[in-house]
Amino acid sequence: xxxxxTIRDVAQAARVSPSTVSNLLNGRDARMRxxxxxxxxxxxxxLGYRPSRVARQLRTGRAHVVGLVVPSVANPFWGGFAxxxxxxxxxxxxxxxxxxxxxxxxxxxxxxEELWAGGARSVVLGTSLPSLEHLASFVExxxxxxxxxxxxxxADPASLRGVSxxxxxxxxxxxxxxxxxGHTRIAFLSGAIATVSRQRRLAGYTEALTDAGIAVRAExxxxxxxxxxxxxxxxxxxxxGMETLLALPEPPTGVVAxxxxxxxxxxxxxRAAGLAVPGTPxxxxxxxxxxxxxxxxxxxxPPLTTVRQPLTEMAAAALAALDEMxxxxxxxxxxxxxxxxxxxxxxxxxxEGAAASGVPVDVxxxxxxxxxxxxxxxxxxxxxxxRARP
Amino acid sequence: xxxxxTIRDVAQAARVSPSTVSNLLNGRDARMRxxxxxxxxxxxxxLGYRPSRVARQLRTGRAHVVGLVVPSVANPFWGGFAxxxxxxxxxxxxxxxxxxxxxxxxxxxxxxEELWAGGARSVVLGTSLPSLEHLASFVExxxxxxxxxxxxxxADPASLRGVSxxxxxxxxxxxxxxxxxGHTRIAFLSGAIATVSRQRRLAGYTEALTDAGIAVRAExxxxxxxxxxxxxxxxxxxxxGMETLLALPEPPTGVVAxxxxxxxxxxxxxRAAGLAVPGTPxxxxxxxxxxxxxxxxxxxxPPLTTVRQPLTEMAAAALAALDEMxxxxxxxxxxxxxxxxxxxxxxxxxxEGAAASGVPVDVxxxxxxxxxxxxxxxxxxxxxxxRARP
DNA sequence: CTGTTAGCGCCTTCAT
DNA sequence: ATGAAGGCGCTAACAG
Numbered sequence: 001x002x003x004x005x006t007i008r009d010v011a012q013a014a015r016v017s018p019s020t021v022s023n024l025l026n027g028r029d030a031r032m033r034x035x036x037x038x039x040x041x042x043x044x045x046x047l048g049y050r051p052s053r054v055a056r057q058l059r060t061g062r063a064h065v066v067g068l069v070v071p072s073v074a075n076p077f078w079g080g081f082a083x084x085x086x087x088x089x090x091x092x093x094x095x096x097x098x099x100x101x102x103x104x105x106x107x108x109x110x111x112x113e114e115l116w117a118g119g120a121r122s123v124v125l126g127t128s129l130p131s132l133e134h135l136a137s138f139v140e141x142x143x144x145x146x147x148x149x150x151x152x153x154x155a156d157p158a159s160l161r162g163v164s165x166x167x168x169x170x171x172x173x174x175x176x177x178x179x180x181x182g183h184t185r186i187a188f189l190s191g192a193i194a195t196v197s198r199q200r201r202l203a204g205y206t207e208a209l210t211d212a213g214i215a216v217r218a219e220x221x222x223x224x225x226x227x228x229x230x231x232x233x234x235x236x237x238x239x240x241g242m243e244t245l246l247a248l249p250e251p252p253t254g255v256v257a258x259x260x261x262x263x264x265x266x267x268x269x270x271r272a273a274g275l276a277v278p279g280t281p282x283x284x285x286x287x288x289x290x291x292x293x294x295x296x297x298x299x300x301x302p303p304l305t306t307v308r309q310p311l312t313e314m315a316a317a318a319l320a321a322l323d324e325m326x327x328x329x330x331x332x333x334x335x336x337x338x339x340x341x342x343x344x345x346x347x348x349x350x351x352e353g354a355a356a357s358g359v360p361v362d363v364x365x366x367x368x369x370x371x372x373x374x375x376x377x378x379x380x381x382x383x384x385x386x387r388a389r390p
Numbered sequence: 391x392x393x394x395x396t397i398r399d400v401a402q403a404a405r406v407s408p409s410t411v412s413n414l415l416n417g418r419d420a421r422m423r424x425x426x427x428x429x430x431x432x433x434x435x436x437l438g439y440r441p442s443r444v445a446r447q448l449r450t451g452r453a454h455v456v457g458l459v460v461p462s463v464a465n466p467f468w469g470g471f472a473x474x475x476x477x478x479x480x481x482x483x484x485x486x487x488x489x490x491x492x493x494x495x496x497x498x499x500x501x502x503e504e505l506w507a508g509g510a511r512s513v514v515l516g517t518s519l520p521s522l523e524h525l526a527s528f529v530e531x532x533x534x535x536x537x538x539x540x541x542x543x544x545a546d547p548a549s550l551r552g553v554s555x556x557x558x559x560x561x562x563x564x565x566x567x568x569x570x571x572g573h574t575r576i577a578f579l580s581g582a583i584a585t586v587s588r589q590r591r592l593a594g595y596t597e598a599l600t601d602a603g604i605a606v607r608a609e610x611x612x613x614x615x616x617x618x619x620x621x622x623x624x625x626x627x628x629x630x631g632m633e634t635l636l637a638l639p640e641p642p643t644g645v646v647a648x649x650x651x652x653x654x655x656x657x658x659x660x661r662a663a664g665l666a667v668p669g670t671p672x673x674x675x676x677x678x679x680x681x682x683x684x685x686x687x688x689x690x691x692p693p694l695t696t697v698r699q700p701l702t703e704m705a706a707a708a709l710a711a712l713d714e715m716x717x718x719x720x721x722x723x724x725x726x727x728x729x730x731x732x733x734x735x736x737x738x739x740x741x742e743g744a745a746a747s748g749v750p751v752d753v754x755x756x757x758x759x760x761x762x763x764x765x766x767x768x769x770x771x772x773x774x775x776x777r778a779r780p
Numbered sequence: 781c782t783g784t785t786a787g788c789g790c791c792t793t794c795a796t
Numbered sequence: 797a798t799g800a801a802g803g804c805g806c807t808a809a810c811a812g
Contacts, residue, residue, distance in 0.1 A: 006789055017799045022791055033797060054453075054509040055789035058444045064508070065487070072473050074685060079469030083462050086490050095504060098456070098488040100476050114485060118454070119444040149812050235689050264689045271691060295464055299625050299654045301661065301691045396805055407783045421781065445805035448788050676808055 007047045014043040025051060057119050066322060067115035069099040070126035070245060075234070076294040078126060081148070081334050084315035085124055094122075100109055101127055109134045116143065124148055124315075124320045131197055132156055144325040146318045148255040149309075150196045152367045161321040162367035163314050167197045170307045170372035171204020174256045174289040177305065177374055179212050181287060183254035189241045189266055190258035191234070198223075198258055201291065205256050220245070220252055237330065238265025239272075246273050246286075253279065254287045260297050260306055263290030267300070277302060278378060303377035310370050317368045395439045406432040415441060421778055445762045447509055450564060456712060457505035459489040460516035465624070467649065467683040468516060471538070474705035475514055482709050484512075491517055506533065512712045514538055522546055534715040536708045539699075540586045542757045551711040553704050557587045558761035560697045561594020564646045564679040567604050567764055569732035571677060573644035577610040579631050579656055580648035581624070588613075588648055591681065595646050608636070610642055628655025629662075636663050636676075643669060644677045650687050650696055652665065653680030657690070667692060668768060683765050693767035700760050707758045 007025075007167060011018040016036060023029060043049075058062050068085050069076040086096045097120060099111035108127060108182050112135055115123060122144045123137075130153060131138075139145055139157040152162045188205045191199055202223070206216050222241040238257060242307050245252055246269065257263035267277045272284045279285025290306035297304040397415075401408040406426060413419055414430050433439075442741045448455050458475050460468040476486045487510060491502035498517060505513060512534045515525075520543060522535075529535055529547040542552045552661055568576050578595045580588055592613070596606050612631040628647060635642055636659065647653035660676045669675025680687060681695035687694040 006787090007791095009788080018790080019792080019800080020795090020798055023798085026791075028792095031797065035589050036797080039483070049453050050503070050507045052448075052509065052789055053507050054448045055804090056791075058442075058448050058806090059790045059792085061804080063444075068488070073476070074466075074470045074473035076464075076466050076469060076685065079466060080464045082472075082488065083464035083490055084467070086463070086488050094510060096488045098458070098472065098476050098486045117440045117443050118485065119442065176560055235686070243652070256558055261686075264686065266688055267691070295466065295627070296651075296654065299658055301657070394805090397807095398805080408805090409784080409807075410782055413782085416807075418808095423781065426781085442805055445788090446807075448790090448804090449806045449808085451788080 004013060004052070004058060005047045007049070007051065010040065010043050010049050011046055014040045016040060052122065056250045061119075063119040063121055064093065065095045065097050065118070065120050065122075066319070067097045067099060067112070067123040068126070068151060069101050069111055069119045069123060071103045072100045073098065074100075075261070076296060077261070081126060081311050081315065084311040085318065087312075088315040088319040091316075092323060094319070094386075103127055103129070105129060110136055112143070116141075121185055122146075122326070124318050124322070125150075127195075130194070130199075130384055132160070138333045148314065148318060151369070153196060159325070161318075161325065163318045163321065163370070164197065164367070165309045165314070165370045165372045167200030167372075168204040168207070170244050170309075171201035172208040172253060173204070173372060174201075174307050175205045175208035175290065176212075177289055177376070178254035178256065178287055179208065179214075182252070183252075183287060184214060185220070185250065185252040186214075186254040186256060187222060187245050187252035188256050189238060189245070190221075190223045191237050191241075191262075193223045201256075219248055225292070230321060234259065234261035235265035235268075238262030239269045240265075242266040242269035243273075246270070246275075252286070255289070257288060257290050260290035260292045260294045260304060263288050263306065264300060267302075267304075293371055297375075298377060305377045306375050308373045308375045310373070313368055314368075317370070321366070371384045395437045397439070397441065400430065400433050400439050403437060406430060406431045411755045427705075445709060453509040453511055454483065455485045455510050455512075456709070457486050457489060457510045458516070459491050459501055459513060461493045462490045464490075465651070466686060467651075468680045470685060471516060471701050471705065474701040475708065478705040478709040479700075481706075484709070493517055493519070494684065495519060495524045502528055502533070506531075507618075512536075512716070514708050514712070515540075517585075519745055520584070520589075536689070536711050536714055537707060538704065541590060541759070543586060548742055549715070551708075551715065553711065553760070554587065554740045554757070555704070555760045556596040557590035558597070558763075559620070560681060560699075561591035561646065562598040563594070563762060563764045564591075564697050565595045565598035566602075567679055567766070568599065568644035568646065569604075569642070571762065573602060573642075574641065574676060575610070575642040576604075576644040576646060577612060577635050577642035578646050578648075579628060579635070579652055580611075580613045581627050581631075581652075582630040583613045590732070591646075591648060609638055610729045617638045624649065624651035625658075627656035628652030629659045630655075630657035631665070632656040636660070636665075642676065643677070647678060647680050650680035650682045650684045650694060653678050653696065654690060657694075688767060695767045696765050697763045698763045700763070704760055705729060706756075707760070711756075711758070 007018050009022050014021070020036065021040055024032065024037060029037055033360045053064055061074065066089055068082060070082060073079045073082045082098065089096045097115060101108040101111060111365070112123060116138055119143060124146050126148045134287065136157055139159060146161045146163060149164045150162055151164050154158060175186060186209065188202055193199055193202055210214050222245055238261060242255065242265065255266055257266055266288050270277050276283045276285030278287040290304045293306045293308035297306050397408050397411050401411050404411070410426065411430055414422065414427060438541050445456055458472060460472060463469045463472050472488065479486045487505060491498040491501060502513060504572055506528055511532060514536050516538045525535065526547055529549060530612055534684040536551045536553060539554045541554050541557070542550060567578060576599065578592060583589055583592055599606050612635055628651060628689055632645065632655065645656055656678050660667050662697065666673045666675030680694045683696045683698035683751055
């Protein structure tokens with residue numbers, strides 16, 4: 001376990017000074033004598049020299065690592081997202097520091113503190129809590145923060161970027177699917193609606209029902225404030241919620257679940273009640289639509305119909321946003337127009353206009369809004385669908 | 391985005407020298423004047439000082455981050471493991487750098503190289519390839535490597551530690567479960583048996599059958615070398631394999647799957663063939679046993695019977711091993727007896743004895759072998775089980 | 781008990 | 797086209 005090869009070892013062996021080696025390493029070799037360049041390159045190779053990122057970072061202040069904070073990678077959805085982020089990060093030459101917040105703002109803050117102390121200045125945050133004030137101090141100090149699955153809020157720090165799916169649209173998509181199947185008693189199954197994205201999905205559900213001329217029944221929106229939103233036992237919560245819904249005097253025949261885990265739990269409850277998923281003309285049952293399209297959704301029995309989030313594109317957009325923020329940080333954000341990831345809508349969030357000033361000082365909180373996609377896996381006409389549309 | 395608070399700012403404000411602050415920070419404050427100590431502590435708090443890990447690491451050479459290399463966190467099993475590792479790491483004050491190798495030795499090597507360049511000297515490797523020679527050079531240079539789910543092999547570097555479940559036992563457990571149910575035509579469903587753990591599980595299957603006096607039929611071991619072991623499409627592979635098995639003139643009635651993904655895929659295939667999972671006395675079908683007990687296994691329909699790996703304990707053991715290696719690295723490994731994680735068996739791997747030397751120079755490759763647990767979720771008597779044991 | 785000194789490995793003006 | 801010098805923030809002897 002001998003000493004590492006340093007830049008000076010290389011310099012010595014190549015009979016040049018350390019700075020020359022450094023120059024080569026950092027692309028300042030425009031007018032370098034070919035002989036020198038070649039000699040250094042060879043020496044580097046021979047000695048197996050690898051620049052120390054630690055030293056470099058200490059010197060430059062730039063970190064090559066981005067923090068990823070998610071509720072829990074044990075949850076297939078977040079696992080899928082983590083993989084996508086890691087992959088996108090690798091493409092940008094960056095490494096990913098993993099943090100499982102369990103949706104606890106305190107832990108979240110603690111992790112960000114660790115990340116900051118470790119020199120990281122870029123964080124992808126996968127927790128859509130409505131408030132981000134527990135992280136505000138870091139953002140003020142220069143933390144580049146991209147919130148995933150969380151459309152920007154009025155109170156957010158100005159520099160925050162967001163990448164999310166259009167949850168309103170997603171909620172509408174899921175609900176409309178059930179409406180199209182002929183359902184009229186459609187429930188919304190969720191834990192506490194304590195995140196922005198959940199609020200939006202519920203709004204989409206409400207909108208779709210209203211558009212169809214169906215009143216939203218309070219007892220059909222299972223969103224118990226008390227249960228929390230544990231990512232681990234989401235399925236269990238879904239099961240429990242579904243049980244409650246089934247116990248209603250007039251239970252729903254269709255269910256929009258807040259995510260696939262809830263949907264799977266709901267399916268279990270439906271079957272446990274002796275009903276089918278989905279219902280068929282000959283057999284009473286319940287149709288369930290999930291959200292996310294997690295890895296195992298297609299394997300489920302029946303294969304889960306769900307609203308898909310384009311994770312790969314979203315992760316790429318998140319990293320692109322981080323890069324862009326870094327670039328902008330060097331000059332005074334002379335915006336070079338919104339960069340859009342492929343196939344993404346671009347909705348910029350609320351604007352922050354200077355109240356009385358004539359100059360447009362608005363700092364548009366740029367946020368990428370991706371389009372969700374309904375993945376229909378097991379479509380059956382609803383049991384009691386007297387007015388199924390063609 | 392002003393300058394960070396440094397140790398010197400604290401020193402200045404507290405009217406002491408930087409080293410004094412450093413001493414306090416590093417627990418060398420045994421005989422420090424209480425006044426000084428208190429003054430420094432307060433100043434640190436007031437200024438919100440956080441020591442820079444980067445600088446500290448550059449100085450000490452010790453990194454606070456451990457690398458985690460897994461095939462893909464998108465896979466629920468690895469996601470669950472990643473969460474457990476991150477959790478254990480946090481308990482040890484360490485952060486986790488996430489890498490998705492996709493089981494590609496080249497990528498694996500590349501990642502370890504990155505990790506090394508970043509200063510990390512501890513890696514948890516979640517890829518049980520039979521050979522580790524692509525990482526040998528790093529281990530020689532001092533990389534502390536813990537292999538997960540991979541019992542030590544003769545050719546492994548001497549310093550390698552292993553943490554894994556007793557896969558032989560696991561394979562036996564699964565197989566015996568089906569035997570106990572009365573099955574006699576039991577298949578083993580896997581992709582390429584290219585990892586140590588898969589070899590062991592297959593061995594367990596073979597052993598259990600042999601013990602029961604049942605000959606292993608080659609056509610019942612679906613382990614096509616050609617398919618690879620993609621973690622993403624494992625389920626698809628399972629489905630395909632099961633189709634092949636069902637097409638046999640005398641298909642199996644029980645299946646031991648290499649993991650839960652394969653098991654789920656197999657279930658889908660069975661149902662697609664118009665059979666039940668599991669078979670019931672009145673209805674022909676196939677019993678399937680999985681491996682791992684991933685998060686969604688219990689939600690499956692039917693709930694998956696599987697062999698559980700104690701991930702939390704295993705992750706804790708992995709981090710404990712890392713810590714132990716670090717401590718041992720300081721002196722010449724005067725082994726202080728094997729440290730065992732709770733409830734773990736201790737099997738030390740093969741020994742490396744000096745051939746002719748009289749002195750016992752063997753460096754025991756310490757490896758923790760955990761006990762797997764059969765989780766029976768839907769047990770049904772096999773359809774064609776004439777000789778079901780009591 | 782506390783301060784001084786000397787780097788860890790690298791980058792970056794500024795001279796030559 | 798190259799080199800010398802200084803310092804990023806911190807720690808670890810060693811003096812005082």
